Amino acid sequence: MPSRILLITPKFYGVETKIKSSLEESGNTVIWMENKNLLLDYHGTDPKCKILRKVIYFLFSPQKRYVKKQLKTIEEHSFDILFSINAHII
Numbered sequence: 001m002p003s004r005i006l007l008i009t010p011k012f013y014g015v016e017t018k019i020k021s022s023l024e025e026s027g028n029t030v031i032w033m034e035n036k037n038l039l040l041d042y043h044g045t046d047p048k049c050k051i052l053r054k055v056i057y058f059l060f061s062p063q064k065r066y067v068k069k070q071l072k073t074i075e076e077h078s079f080d081i082l083f084s085i086n087a088h089i090i
Contacts, residue, residue, distance in 0.1 A: 002028050003028045004078065005030045005080065006077075007030050007031065007033070007083045007084075008090060009034070010086055031077060035085075066089065
């Protein structure tokens, strides 16, 4: 029985397309959402202005706006499986 899968992964040397295509070869319907690093993300390893980036991140919540924008594009779909790799933004 084919499943509807929401795949959330970062772009990484085309691995996301290989995962998506192998899931689709199994007869599943797959929709891919990119898990990307946002501008001023304070979770990174760069220590420059980390406190300022943290304040800006919490005041303006760019991660919430990005997730809402992505979810609007798939709101007419329903999914059986959530497949995520390193989905820290969610």
